[in-house]
Amino acid sequence: MAARGRGTGGRNSSHFCPSSSSLAAAAAGSLSSLFLLVSLPLSRASAAPSPSPSPEPAFDYGDALTKSLLYFESQRSGRLPYNQRVNWRGHSGLTDGLEQGVDLVGGYYDAGDHVKFGLPMAFTVTMLAWGVIEYGEEIAAADEYGHALEAIKWGTDYFIKVGEGDTDHYCWQRPEDMTTSRQAYKIDTAAAMAAASIVFRRRSPHYSLLLLHHARQFVAEAKKSYSSISGYNDELLWAALWLHMADAGGDGGWRYLDYFSWDIKYAGVQVLAAKVLMEGGRAQLTDEAEATLKKFRSKAEHYLCACLGKNNGSNVHRTRGYVSGATFLLTVYADYLRRVNQALPCPDGAAGPSELLSAGKSMVDYILGANPMGLSYLVGFGPHFPRRVHHRGSSIVSHKESKGFIGCMQGYDDWYARREDNPNVLLGALVGGPDGNDMFRDERGNYMQTEACTYNTAPLVGVFAKLHRLRRKEDAEQEDSSASISSY
Numbered sequence: 001m002a003a004r005g006r007g008t009g010g011r012n013s014s015h016f017c018p019s020s021s022s023l024a025a026a027a028a029g030s031l032s033s034l035f036l037l038v039s040l041p042l043s044r045a046s047a048a049p050s051p052s053p054s055p056e057p058a059f060d061y062g063d064a065l066t067k068s069l070l071y072f073e074s075q076r077s078g079r080l081p082y083n084q085r086v087n088w089r090g091h092s093g094l095t096d097g098l099e100q101g102v103d104l105v106g107g108y109y110d111a112g113d114h115v116k117f118g119l120p121m122a123f124t125v126t127m128l129a130w131g132v133i134e135y136g137e138e139i140a141a142a143d144e145y146g147h148a149l150e151a152i153k154w155g156t157d158y159f160i161k162v163g164e165g166d167t168d169h170y171c172w173q174r175p176e177d178m179t180t181s182r183q184a185y186k187i188d189t190a191a192a193m194a195a196a197s198i199v200f201r202r203r204s205p206h207y208s209l210l211l212l213h214h215a216r217q218f219v220a221e222a223k224k225s226y227s228s229i230s231g232y233n234d235e236l237l238w239a240a241l242w243l244h245m246a247d248a249g250g251d252g253g254w255r256y257l258d259y260f261s262w263d264i265k266y267a268g269v270q271v272l273a274a275k276v277l278m279e280g281g282r283a284q285l286t287d288e289a290e291a292t293l294k295k296f297r298s299k300a301e302h303y304l305c306a307c308l309g310k311n312n313g314s315n316v317h318r319t320r321g322y323v324s325g326a327t328f329l330l331t332v333y334a335d336y337l338r339r340v341n342q343a344l345p346c347p348d349g350a351a352g353p354s355e356l357l358s359a360g361k362s363m364v365d366y367i368l369g370a371n372p373m374g375l376s377y378l379v380g381f382g383p384h385f386p387r388r389v390h391h392r393g394s395s396i397v398s399h400k401e402s403k404g405f406i407g408c409m410q411g412y413d414d415w416y417a418r419r420e421d422n423p424n425v426l427l428g429a430l431v432g433g434p435d436g437n438d439m440f441r442d443e444r445g446n447y448m449q450t451e452a453c454t455y456n457t458a459p460l461v462g463v464f465a466k467l468h469r470l471r472r473k474e475d476a477e478q479e480d481s482s483a484s485i486s487s488y
Contacts, residue, residue, distance in 0.1 A: 058471075059364075059365060059368045059369070059370075059382075060468075061364075061464045061465075061467040061468035061471055062142050062464075062468040062471075062472075063381065064364075064368060064378055064381055064428075064460075064464045064468075065139070065142055065144055065461065065464035065465050065468055066142070066144060066147075066428075067378065067379075067380050067381055067427045067428035068378070068428040068430075068457050068460055068461050068464060069144055069147045069148060069151055069428065069461065070085060070086060070427045070428045071379075071426065071427060071428030071429045071430075071452070071454075071457050072108065072128075072151040072154070072428075072454065072457075073085055073086040073089070073151075074086045074089060074426055074427070074428075074429070075108045075109050075110070075454055076089065076108060076109075076154060077092055077093040077096070077105070077106060077107050077108060077109055077116060078091070078092070078093055078094065078096075078105045078106035078107065078158075079091045079094060079105070079106075086427070088424040093105060093106075093116075096116075102162070103161060103162075104116075104161075104162055105161075106154070106157060106158040106161060107121055107154070107155060107158035107162075108121050108124065108154065108155060108158075108454055109454075110124070110453055110454050110455070111391075111451055111452065111453045111454070113392060118188065118189065119188050120453065120454060120455050121155055121158075121454070122155075122159070122188035122189045122191065122192040123188065123192075123455045123458075124155065124454040124455045124458045125152055125155035125156060125159075125192040125195075125196060125458075126188075126191050126192040126195050126196075126238075126242070127328070127455065127458035127459045127461075128148065128151055128152050128155075128458045128461060129152050129192065129195035129196045129198065129199050130195055130328075130332075130462070131148075131328070131458070131459070131461045131462025131463070131465070132145075132148050132149070132152065132199045132461075132462065133195065133198055133199060134332050134335065134462055134466075135462040135463075135465045135466050135469075136148075136199075137469075138462075138465035138466050138468065138469040139461070139462070139465040141465075141468075141469055141472075142465055142468050142469075144465070148461065149199065149200070149203070151461075152196050152199060153196075153200075153207075155192065155196075156192065156193060156196045156211055159189045159192060159193060159214070160193075160210065160211075160214060186218040186221060186222060187218065187219070187222045187235040187236055187238075187239050188235055188238075188239070189214075189218055190214070190215045190216075190218035190219045190222070190239040190242075190243065191215075191235070191238045191239040191242045191243075193211040193212070193214050193215040193218070194211070194212065194215040194239065194242035194243045194245070194246040195242045195245075195246070196211050197209070197211035197212040197215065197246045198245060198246050212243075212246050212247070215239070215242070215243055215246065216243065218239070219239050219240065219243055222236060222239070234266035234269055237266075237269050237273075238266065238268070238269050238272070241269065241272045241273060241276065242272075244276070245276070267300065267303045267325070267326075267329060268325070268329065269296065270296045270297070270299045270300035270303065271300045271304075271329050271332065271333055273293045273296035273297060273300070274293075274296060274297035274300045274301070274333070274336065275332075275336055276293060277290070277293050277294065277297055278297075278336050278337075278339070278340050278342075279336070279339065279340075300329075300333070301344055301345065301346075303329075304329065304330060304333055304344055304351075304356065305344065305345075305346035305347065305348075305351070307326050307329075307330060307359065308344075308346065308351055308355065308356070308359055309348075310346035310347065310348035310349060310351060311346060311347055311348065312347035312348055323363050324367075324430060324456050324457065324458075324459040324460045325459050326360075326363065327360045327363045327364055327459065327460065327463055328360075328459035328460070328462065328463055330356045330357070330359050330360035330363075331356070331357060331360040331462075331463050331466055332462075333356055334353040334354070334356035334357040334360070335353070337352070337353045337356070338353040344356060360463065361467060364460070364463060364464070364467060367430065367433075367460075368381055368382065369381075369382050369384065371434065371438060372438040373434065373438060373439070373440050375440060377430060377431050377433050377434075377440075378428060378429070378430055379425065379426050379427060379428065379429040379430075379431065379452070380425050380426070380427035380428060380429075381428075386431050386440075386442045386450055387421035387422060387442060388421060388422055388442050388443055388444040388450060389422055389426050389429060389431060389444070389450050389451070389452060390444055390445070390446070390447040390450040390451035391422070391426050391429070391451070391452065422444075426452065428457060429452035429457065430452050430453075430456045430457045430460065431449065431450050431451065431452045432447070432448050432449040432450060432451055432452070433449060434449070435449070
């Protein structure tokens with residue numbers, strides 16, 4: 001997996017969670033690489049079931065949902081709101097952008113450090129919005145809808161702010177870190193804003209239109225400078241698809257389709273294109289565009305079959321860790337197939353919607369504790385979870401308890417090297433996870449396994465809500481069945 005050198009693993013170590021700069025160097029483009037990092041199957045979770053399976057674990061997916069949304073409050077930068085629930089955090093980054101003469105206060109820290117990168121933040125917000133679009137009712141049933149909207153809006157408010165003014169002031173990183181095209185960040189942000197505009201359409205129509213306006217503006221600018229953008233075809237189509245859906249019947253993003261290369265490798269783009277085709281979105285398409293999106297659906301299904309191990313030997317490489325991205329794609333595609341009463345055609349046999357959902361659920365259960373370590377990789381969930389997360393704010397005593405200034409090197413000497421548990425629990429954070437042998441070392445310096453990133457947790461919000469609703473439905477049916485037997 002890609003690493004970036006930001007000095008977070010120690011004084012001179014590299015950083016596990018990928019940056020926009022390192023991802024941009026990948027041949028398939030930055031967004032493609034980012035999604036790949038959260039979409040590779042578990043080394044054990046997606047394996048074929050044993051002849052004598054153990055009883056299915058009864059995880060509280062509602063609790064996982066609640067904690068996952070709390071994690072985003074832990075990652076907030078800027079002036080925190082009055083209803084901030086993570087009370088060990090305080091205001092931070094209040095002078096961001098001051099030296100450059102632009103207001104960059106707000107947004108999210110993407111991992112365990114204090115840097116805000118445009119690509120991870122845009123991806124995080126887009127996946128949160130996609131989860132709400134697909135599973136808004138389920139999230140509302142768990143009484144978390146308002147918190148989900150707050151998580152999205154914290155990101156989009158920041159995007160609106162930093163997107164205003166001269167494009168030369170569109171600064172997402174420290175100048176020393178800026179290596180990729182700033183236009184590429186606008187494309188990712190356009191996708192996030194378009195997706196979020198769908199989420200806010202009914203509850204806040206004015207805000208929804210504002211987001212849609214910015215999304216259109218950013219994509220239009222990307223169109224003008226497309227020839228100067230190298231390796232961002234995934235991002236361009238990603239934004240166009242979301243803009244099409246957000247336009248609610250308009251030609252939306254389709255006017256830009258002629259500018260794209262069709263060698264798209266991003267599984268999320270392919271699944272989103274398949275959704276448009278399967279749910280009647282082809283009305284405004286030209287024959288050529290429809291044919292192209294059919295190819296994307298074919299690629300999406302090839303990927304999903306590979307995740308299921310039913311691709312005639314051409315399966316997705318099994319790697320260490322968990323798979324929040326793949327879990328989300330399997331879950332939503334199961335719903336898409338169910339709506340149109342279809343199955344997933346795989347070389348090794350068709351897979352129905354229930355098989356896809358079961359595969360996604362097994363990955364979630366692995367994350368929550370159904371693994372050889374018996375450990376939840378979602379911090380704060382269950383009795384056993386990582387206690388020494390590689391995270392500055394979590395590992396140092398809260399400023400609310402100790403007002404004294406802690407300098408850079410003092411933090412390393414007094415807190416980073418401590419063997420004790422972190423004083424602040426980073427609830428809902430999805431850490432790097434186990435190695436290829438399902439082993440995990442809970443050490444603060446083991447950043448490859450103990451650091452968390454916002455874009456790893458974001459895809460699971462909707463999935464947790466979906467599984468929570470299904471579990472409640474199953475419990476209700478069992479109660480009804482028991483009542484019927486008793487009455488008989």
